[in-house]
Amino acid sequence: MNRLAFYIVTTLVIFFSLLPFLWFVDTSLKTEIEVTAIPPVLLPSGTLHFYRSSIENYNLLHYVKNSIIVAGSVTVITISISIFTGYAVARLRLKYKGLIMGALLMVSMFPQISIAGPVWRILQSLGWLNSYQGLILPYVTLTLPLGVWIMASFFKELPSELEDSAKIDGCSHTQTLFKIMVPLAAPGVFTAAILVFIYAWNEFFFALLIMTQQEFQTLPVGIALFQGQYTLPWGEIAAASTVATIPLVLLVLLFQRRIVRGLSAGAIKG
Amino acid sequence: MSLPLIKRERIFAAVLIIPCILFITVFAFYPIGYSFYLSLHRIILSLPEIGQPFVGLENYRALLHDKVAMHSLINTFLFVFISTFFELLFGLVIALVINRQFKGRGFVRAAVLIPWAIPTVVSSQMWRFIFNDKYGLFNFILFGTDVSSYKAWLAEPVFAFLAIIITDVWKTSCFAALLILAGLQTIPDELYEAARIDGASAWQQFRKITLPLLKPALLVALLFRTMDAFRVFDLVFVMTQGGPADSTNVLQFYGYKKIFTEGLMGYGSTISVLVFLISFAVAMLYIRFIGTKLFKETA
Structure with missing residues (x-):
C-alpha cells in the first residue's frame, strides 16, 4: 500500500515536473505548419528550422553572449566578496x-520594485543604463545574501586546528584565508557559484529596466519580448527557451546534490 | 605590527567585509530611503521641466483613492496566500513520499529541481503556450479534437489569475519539497521506532512527531515562499500583462508600469514604499515566529 502510493506519487511528480518543458522542446523541433496545427501535433518532424530562424531573425546568439557575460561576471564578483x-x-x-547577517537577510527579501526607481536613477546619472556594469552591480548586490550565507555556513564547518597551526607556523591572516581556508571550502565556493550563476542567468526584472537596447539585453528579456509580425513566433520562443534552459538542466543533473545542500545551507539546521 | 593579535584580527575582519557593506548600502539600503524621498515629490520623467516639486503626502493620498492600486494589492495578497498554501501542501506531500532510500533517488531529485531552475520567463512562456486558445495543450487535453470548444483561457479574468497561480505552484512546489525534505531528514528514526513500539498509528506519528519537529523547516519554507511570492512579476509580465481587466495586476507589476512605462517616478515610488513596508512587516512577523535561530545560527 505504502509502496504503491510511493510509486504513484513519484511518477506523477516526475511527469508533471518534466511535461511542460518537454512540450516546449518538442515544439521547438516542429515545422512552421506543425506549430500552428489545430489541434496540436504531438510528434515533431525534428527539424532545427526554429533554431536557425531564432539565430538569424531574432539575434539569439547575441542574447546568449550578453547572458554569459553578465552571469559570468556576477558569479566571479559575488563569490569573491x-x-x-x-x-x-x-x-x-x-x-x-x-x-550584518540580518541586513543581508533583509536584502534577500526586498521586493525588487522597492529599489527599482532609485537604482535606475543612480545608473542613469552614471550613464550606465544599457551597459554590462549597469546590470552586474545590482545583481551582485542581490546575490550577495545567498553567497555570503552559503560561504559562512561552509567556513563554519571547517576544523579550527588547521587555522591555528597555520597561524603558529607564521601565516598571516591573508595567507591563512587564501592558502588554507579557501581550498578547504572549495565545495562551498562551487555550490555558491552554481546558485549565483542560476540567479543571474534567470533574472528578468532589473534586466528589463536597465537594458532597454536590444544590443545589451539578456536571454530572459529577449525571450519575453520576442514579437512576430502578426502572431507570436512560438517556434522561435520555444527554441530560444530551450537554449536558455539547457545549461541549467545540465547544472541540475550534474550537481543536484550540491544545489540542494546550498539551498538549505543555513536555512535548515534547526 | 606591534598591535595585539586580537586587534589585528578585528581589523582584518572589518576590512574583509567592506566590499559587501558597500554593495548593500549603495544598491539596496540607500535606494530604499531614496524611494521614500522620491515618493514625497512630483516627478514625471517625460516632463523634466516641472522639476521635482515637494508635494508632501499627496502621492500617498492619491494612492488610497487609486482603485487599480487597491485592486492590485488585493490580487497580490490572494496570489501570495493561495500559491504559498498549495506550494507548501504539495511540498509536504512530495517530501513525505520521497523521504526514503531508493534507487534513482538522485534522478527524482534532479527532475524535481528542473522546474525550479528554469528561468521564470521561460516557464511563463511555456504555460502561456499550453493555455493558448488555438495551439495549446490544455485545450487539447480537455477537448481533444473538438476545436469548437477551445477556450482562450488567459482572456478569462478568473482563469487567468488561476493560470498564474498554477504556473507558480508548478515551478516552486518542488523547491518547497526539498527544503521540507532537508528538515525531515533531521528527525531521528529512533523516535518513530519508539512510537511504533508504544503502538502509535501512522497518523499519530505524523501528528505528534513529524509535524512538531518539522515546524522550523516548514516555517522557513513558508517565509521564503511568501517573500518570493510578493515579488511576482515575470509571470504577470509575460503571461497576461496584468489583464484581462486588471484581474492579474499585482503590486510589483503596477509599480513597474507607473514608474517605467508612464514615467511617474514620484507616484510610482509610493507603491515601492508600500510594497517594502508590507513585505518588511510580514518578514518580521515570520522571523518572530521562527525565533532568532536564523541569526544565531550564523552569528
Missing part, C-alpha cells in the same frame, strides 16, 4: 555579526 565576508563572519572576531 562572499568568500571575504563569509570568512570574516564565520571565523574571525568581529562586532555586529548578527546585524
Whole structure:
C-alpha cells in the first residue's frame, strides 16, 4: 500500500515536473505548419528550422553572449566578496555579526520594485543604463545574501586546528584565508557559484529596466519580448527557451546534490 | 605590527567585509530611503521641466483613492496566500513520499529541481503556450479534437489569475519539497521506532512527531515562499500583462508600469514604499515566529 502510493506519487511528480518543458522542446523541433496545427501535433518532424530562424531573425546568439557575460561576471564578483565576508563572519572576531547577517537577510527579501526607481536613477546619472556594469552591480548586490550565507555556513564547518597551526607556523591572516581556508571550502565556493550563476542567468526584472537596447539585453528579456509580425513566433520562443534552459538542466543533473545542500545551507539546521 | 593579535584580527575582519557593506548600502539600503524621498515629490520623467516639486503626502493620498492600486494589492495578497498554501501542501506531500532510500533517488531529485531552475520567463512562456486558445495543450487535453470548444483561457479574468497561480505552484512546489525534505531528514528514526513500539498509528506519528519537529523547516519554507511570492512579476509580465481587466495586476507589476512605462517616478515610488513596508512587516512577523535561530545560527 505504502509502496504503491510511493510509486504513484513519484511518477506523477516526475511527469508533471518534466511535461511542460518537454512540450516546449518538442515544439521547438516542429515545422512552421506543425506549430500552428489545430489541434496540436504531438510528434515533431525534428527539424532545427526554429533554431536557425531564432539565430538569424531574432539575434539569439547575441542574447546568449550578453547572458554569459553578465552571469559570468556576477558569479566571479559575488563569490569573491562572499568568500571575504563569509570568512570574516564565520571565523574571525568581529562586532555586529548578527546585524550584518540580518541586513543581508533583509536584502534577500526586498521586493525588487522597492529599489527599482532609485537604482535606475543612480545608473542613469552614471550613464550606465544599457551597459554590462549597469546590470552586474545590482545583481551582485542581490546575490550577495545567498553567497555570503552559503560561504559562512561552509567556513563554519571547517576544523579550527588547521587555522591555528597555520597561524603558529607564521601565516598571516591573508595567507591563512587564501592558502588554507579557501581550498578547504572549495565545495562551498562551487555550490555558491552554481546558485549565483542560476540567479543571474534567470533574472528578468532589473534586466528589463536597465537594458532597454536590444544590443545589451539578456536571454530572459529577449525571450519575453520576442514579437512576430502578426502572431507570436512560438517556434522561435520555444527554441530560444530551450537554449536558455539547457545549461541549467545540465547544472541540475550534474550537481543536484550540491544545489540542494546550498539551498538549505543555513536555512535548515534547526 | 606591534598591535595585539586580537586587534589585528578585528581589523582584518572589518576590512574583509567592506566590499559587501558597500554593495548593500549603495544598491539596496540607500535606494530604499531614496524611494521614500522620491515618493514625497512630483516627478514625471517625460516632463523634466516641472522639476521635482515637494508635494508632501499627496502621492500617498492619491494612492488610497487609486482603485487599480487597491485592486492590485488585493490580487497580490490572494496570489501570495493561495500559491504559498498549495506550494507548501504539495511540498509536504512530495517530501513525505520521497523521504526514503531508493534507487534513482538522485534522478527524482534532479527532475524535481528542473522546474525550479528554469528561468521564470521561460516557464511563463511555456504555460502561456499550453493555455493558448488555438495551439495549446490544455485545450487539447480537455477537448481533444473538438476545436469548437477551445477556450482562450488567459482572456478569462478568473482563469487567468488561476493560470498564474498554477504556473507558480508548478515551478516552486518542488523547491518547497526539498527544503521540507532537508528538515525531515533531521528527525531521528529512533523516535518513530519508539512510537511504533508504544503502538502509535501512522497518523499519530505524523501528528505528534513529524509535524512538531518539522515546524522550523516548514516555517522557513513558508517565509521564503511568501517573500518570493510578493515579488511576482515575470509571470504577470509575460503571461497576461496584468489583464484581462486588471484581474492579474499585482503590486510589483503596477509599480513597474507607473514608474517605467508612464514615467511617474514620484507616484510610482509610493507603491515601492508600500510594497517594502508590507513585505518588511510580514518578514518580521515570520522571523518572530521562527525565533532568532536564523541569526544565531550564523552569528
